[in-house]
Amino acid sequence: xxxxxxxxxxxxxxxxxxxxxxxxxxxxxxxxxxxxxxxxxxxxxxxxxxxxxxxxxxxxxxxxxxxxxxxxxxxxxxxxxxxxxxxxxxxxxxxxxxxxxxxxxxxxxxx
Amino acid sequence: xxxxxxxxxxxxxxxxxxxxxxxxxxxxxxxxxxxxxxxxxxxxxxxxxxxxxxxxxxxxxxxxxxxxxxxxxxxxxxxxxxxxxxxxxxxxxxxxxxxxxxxxxxxxxxxxx
Numbered sequence: 690x691x692x693x694x695x696x697x698x699x700x701x702x703x704x705x706x707x708x709x710x711x712x713x714x715x716x717x718x719x720x721x722x723x724x725x726x727x728x729x730x731x732x733x734x735x736x737x738x739x740x741x742x743x744x745x746x747x748x749x750x751x752x753x754x755x756x757x758x759x760x761x762x763x764x765x766x767x768x769x770x771x772x773x774x775x776x777x778x779x780x781x782x783x784x785x786x787x788x789x790x791x792x793x794x795x796x797x798x799x800x
Numbered sequence: 801x802x803x804x805x806x807x808x809x810x811x812x813x814x815x816x817x818x819x820x821x822x823x824x825x826x827x828x829x830x831x832x833x834x835x836x837x838x839x840x841x842x843x844x845x846x847x848x849x850x851x852x853x854x855x856x857x858x859x860x861x862x863x864x865x866x867x868x869x870x871x872x873x874x875x876x877x878x879x880x881x882x883x884x885x886x887x888x889x890x891x892x893x894x895x896x897x898x899x900x901x902x903x904x905x906x907x908x909x910x911x912x913x
Contacts, residue, residue, distance in 0.1 A: 788845065
């Protein structure tokens, strides 16, 4: 099993829709999780951290389900500018220094 | 923006030649990472460093070596480049183990003919 797995998409949704995607991880000892956003041909940038109690930032909500070992990202009232690839990040097994990325989920918002 | 620069930004080379990519930071962060990104694979960790002269392997370390002789520089070397190493390489830095955020360089696009 891969350490971090994401549905590659692409998710193609209309503007204003709500979209959600998950990321599963294999290291049950992981304590911290993150979502990054990457625009085409650009470097990834931190979108939000994922806390055990969940985390909300405007239209974005991230949640953690430890029992099933997945994190989720929900985007409400999606905008055209939300079109990007969303990357799930989990510290690797054996060392919290080792940061593993999922392969990313592509999101495309249509007018 | 975090002070992290990669060089060269673009390079075309031939199979069998050595290549070194440089990552330079001005943030004095302890952790530095090298990733490669290919279509369908996302970002894959090559090597990382948790201090001067302290490095470890990532997911796809075969064919790559790294060195960190000072805090600000992390070098990635392909001893004998192959076409399968054609990729975009990203360097990232992180302040400490408990600080989650990685800051990335702009990437180095390497083409091996």
